[in-house]
Structure formats: C-alpha cells, structure tokens
Amino acid sequence: GQQLNxxxxxxxxxxxxxxxxxxxxxxxxxxxLWYKQEPGEGPVLLIALYKAGELTSNGRLTAQFGITRxxxxxxxxxxxxxxxxxxxxxxxTTSGTYKYIFGTGTRLKVLA
Amino acid sequence: DGGITQSPKYLFxxxxxxxxxxxxQNLNHDAMYWYRQDPGQGLRLIYYSQIVNDxxxxxxxxxxxxxxxxxxxxxxxxxxxxKNPTAFYLCASSIFVGQETQYFGPGTRLxxx
Numbered sequence: 001g002q003q004l005n006x007x008x009x010x011x012x013x014x015x016x017x018x019x020x021x022x023x024x025x026x027x028x029x030x031x032x033l034w035y036k037q038e039p040g041e042g043p044v045l046l047i048a049l050y051k052a053g054e055l056t057s058n059g060r061l062t063a064q065f066g067i068t069r070x071x072x073x074x075x076x077x078x079x080x081x082x083x084x085x086x087x088x089x090x091x092x093t094t095s096g097t098y099k100y101i102f103g104t105g106t107r108l109k110v111l112a
Numbered sequence: 113d114g115g116i117t118q119s120p121k122y123l124f125x126x127x128x129x130x131x132x133x134x135x136x137q138n139l140n141h142d143a144m145y146w147y148r149q150d151p152g153q154g155l156r157l158i159y160y161s162q163i164v165n166d167x168x169x170x171x172x173x174x175x176x177x178x179x180x181x182x183x184x185x186x187x188x189x190x191x192x193x194x195k196n197p198t199a200f201y202l203c204a205s206s207i208f209v210g211q212e213t214q215y216f217g218p219g220t221r222l223x224x225x
Contacts, residue, residue, distance in 0.1 A: 004154065006154075030211060031211050033213055033214070035216075040219070040221070041218055041219065042116075042118075042202050042204075042216035042217050042218045042219045043155075043202070043216045044216070045213055045214075045215060048213045050211065088154070088155070090155075090214075092211055097160075097168065097209060098209055098210045098211060099157060099160075099170075099209075100214065101154070102147075102154035102155040102156075103154050104152060104153055104154050105154070
C-alpha cells in the first residue's frame with residue numbers, strides 16, 4: 001500500500017532554533033495536511049495544502065506542497081517550549097475512495 | 113462550541129468482552145472516521161462513513177464494527193475478535209469524504225485487563 005516516510009523521527013532543539021521536517025513518498029498526493037499532537041490528545045490541524053508548489057504560513061509555521069506532489073515540508077521558526085509534541089503529515093489520495101495516508105510522526109522536544 | 117467529543121477517555125476491556133467507544137460531532141459534517149494509533153506508527157483507518165446509514169471498511173476493519181444511525185454519532189465497537197485491541201482510538205470528521213480536511217476528537221485509550 002501507499003506509505004509516507006516522515007523524518008526525522010525525533011528532534012531535540014534549543015529554544016529559539018528553527019526546525020525543519022519533511023514527508024516523502026513514492027506516490028503522488030493531491031492534498032497535504034500537517035497536524036500537531038500532544039500526549040493523550042487528538043491531532044490538531046496546523047496547515048492544509050491543496051496545490052503543488054503551494055507555500056502556506058500559520059504564524060511561525062510554514063509548510064510547502066512539493067512540486068513533484070510526492071513530498072511536503074514543515075518549518076517552525078524561533079521555537080518555543082510549547083512547540084513540544086508530535087507532528088504528523090497526511091497525504092490525501094484518490095486511490096479508490098479519497099483517503100489520507102498518515103506519516104509516523106516527528107517527535108519534537110524543545111530545551112529551554 | 114463546535115467540535116468532536118469522544119468518551120470515555122480511558123476504557124478497560126476484559127478478555128472476550130465487546131466494548132463500544134463513543135464519538136459525537138456538532139460540526140454538521142457528513143463524513144466521520146475511526147483511526148487506530150499505535151506507538152511509532154501512522155494513523156490507520158478502521159472504518160469511515162460518508163453519510164447516515166452508510167459506512168465502509170478501512171484498512172484494518174477486522175475485529176471492529178460501527179453504526180451510523182444519526183449524523184452526529186459514529187460509535188465504534190471493539191469486538192472479542194480483535195486480538196490486539198490495546199491502542200489509542202481517534203475519531204475524526206470532515207464536511208464530506210474527499211479533498212476536505214479532517215478534524216479529530218481527543219481520543220480514547222483502550223487497555224486490555
């Protein structure tokens with residue numbers, strides 16, 4: 001089946017540093033979503049991308065829909081302690097009924 | 113406030129027992145979904161429903177059942193046939209099935225005694 005590779009698996013950074021993470025696949029996706037999940041809670045939508053090459057920001061977060069439609073990137077600028085959590089990407093595909101394939105997550109820890 | 117609620121937060125199942133997880137939404141969304149989350153893995157789709165009285169199997173439906181009698185509600189039953197039920201279960205909804213963003217509830221953690 002379709003799979004997403006999300007990297008890195010985990011990151012330890014100092015407060016104030018910028019963060020980059022990405023998702024890649026061998027398959028083409030029509031939509032990319034980025035979520036943040038805190039322990040014991042459901043994922044919260046951060047950014048939605050619908051068009052190849054699209055670059056969208058949400059505060060300190062910026063995400064891009066890769067031009068090949070096989071990848072997406074999320075950047076966090078000037079990290080703060082509350083950025084701690086697990087970040088998931090999800091690629092939307094029309095293989096059969098439209099559905100989302102989820103990445104395995106990037107666990108972010110911010111050291112004050 | 114509009115949103116998705118799941119209950120209970122924690123659920124314990126004995127061997128051979130069926131348990132039902134609740135999911136309610138007041139977003140007026142047609143589509144609802146159930147996902148399973150295991151450590152180190154991406155979310156996997158169990159069942160989804162495009163509209164009332166309709167539901168379809170996802171990638172890992174074996175050992176689970178659902179119903180969709182009301183637009184607002186999509187309960188998931190974990191049956192005794194599910195041999196490895198310990199996981200975090202997430203319910204989601206979207207305006208309809210398609211290129212629409214999915215919004216998640218807070219989750220239910222199921223543990224086996």
